[in-house]
Amino acid sequence: MTDPRLERLLAAVPGLRLKTDPADLEHYGRDWTRRWMPAPLAVALPGSVEDVQGIVRWANETGVALVPSGGRTGLSGGAVAANGELVLSLERMNRVLAFDAVDRTLAVQAGVPLQVAQEAAASHGLAYPVDFASRGSATVGGSIATNAGGIRVVRYGNTREWVAGLTVVTGAGDVLELNRGLVKNSSGYDLRHLFVGSEGTLGVVVEATLRLTDPPPPTNVMLLALPSFEVLMQVFAAFRERLQLEAFEFFTDVALRHVLAHGAQAPFAETHPYYVVTEYATGDEREEAAALAAFEHCLENGLVLDGVISQSDAQAAQLWRLREGITEALARYKPYKNDIAVRVSAMPAFLAETQALLAQEYPQFEVVWFGHIGDGNLHINVLKPDAMENDAFVAQCEQVTKLLAGALQRHGGSISAEHGIGLVKKPYLSSTRSAAEVAVMKGIKQVLDPNGLMNPGKVFDA
Ligand code: 2HG
Ligand code: ZN
Helix, strand or coil, X not given: CCCHHHHHHHHHCCCXXXXXXXXXXXXXXXXXXXXXXXXXXXXXXXXXXXXXXXXXXXXXXXXXXXXXXXXXXXXXXXXXXXXCCEEEECCCCCCEEEEECCCCEEEEECCCEHHHHHHHHHHCCCECCCECCCCCCCEHHHHHHCXXXXXXXXXXXXXXXXXXXXXXXXXXXXXXXXXXXXXXXXXCCXXXXXXXXCCCCCEEEEEEEEECXXXXXXXXXXXXXXXXXXXXXXXHHHHHHHCCEEEEEEEEHHHHHHHHHCCCCCCCCCCCCEEEEEEEECCCHHHXXXXXXXXXXXXXXXXXXXXXXXXXXHHHHHHHHHHHCHHHHHHHHCCEEEEEECCHHHHHHHHHHHHHHHHHHCCCCEEEEEEEHHHCEEEEEEECCXXXXXHHHHHHHHHHHHHHHHHHHHHCCECECCCCCCCCCHHHHHHCCCHHHHHHHHHHHHHHCCCCCECCCCCCCC
């Protein structure tokens, strides 16, 4: 190791693990976006809050920027280190610290994978209900940094609802213990919520106290085939009126075709334009009868064309795979991802307008629509045609996103529902947040990260 800054780091944080191999720099320097060439200075793997604090203080002394790093499953470039930053990986801070049965909380280090937190909660007869497909790799810290949503938001809300306490190291190097697991706390600004969704731009989340809830009820999974998206919200209403919904997800036939080509099993003999997968509580016969009543109501009114109910856990997993397998099935097409939100009530109008606009202006692209329709959150993936150069593709996709941003402005929506702004959506932040709001955000950053060292260039340019 020859870089004097790294020598100084090792002197400041004794025993710190550092990686500088080219393969490690590449591995830790990028996330799932794959668009930027990773080029970090090095990767630091702290083992304690004190180590993290030492790293941040060193950054302030040397001026080296930091990129906090969890499972790097993000899709907005929030964890990319392409400019000589030090990657601060929480990978080694992966311990479950404490469970409290009275408070119903689980304290974890930030590098604990989401699935490990879920399993720890389950081992105590409770649940951590935040859930999404990358649960095995994504970390609790990363999910807090993006206020991750996922497939159960319709029932449980976003990550934000489940954070009872946070320990953070600010960009100024201070350790803050925020909210300390309290249920009620009306003592001034709730700084905890500033860090939820801050994408590593204010400091590093090092520990979290998570709220837990009752274990989920027994559930069934139903897959529905729909004739058009215009009926989507009516189907949602029919099911929500009659059942406790744990998830209500949507995808198109195009999405299904890709998942089937990737090895999933076809659910119906025929193809249909749109699909919904819903999971609902079914503790007793009454609830199962209600599910059938919802289905029959939809069938009689032409809102659904076909349906299948899971008869076993294995079949439920098979039906979920049709939805959860979409991202993986599309990966080989290097999709350009959009993750938009509108109010649920605005969803049909937004869908109609943007589908028509995209078909008219960009017929050269295959566009895959899917997402968390019960939350008003759509993932609009534009697939790269094999023959098109990557740069030309990205340039055109940026025009597509501009078009979406315009529609979002008209419908009062958001350019990022759950993936964050990162690098990918930075040019479109103003379609969602006013100039005055962005100015306030910059002011907050200035206070917590006065030297602009925390994940610079992400969300906005300081
Ligand atoms: C999902 O809902 C994830 O499956 C990924 O948020 C979405 O790949 C995407 O665009
Ligand atoms: Zn999603």
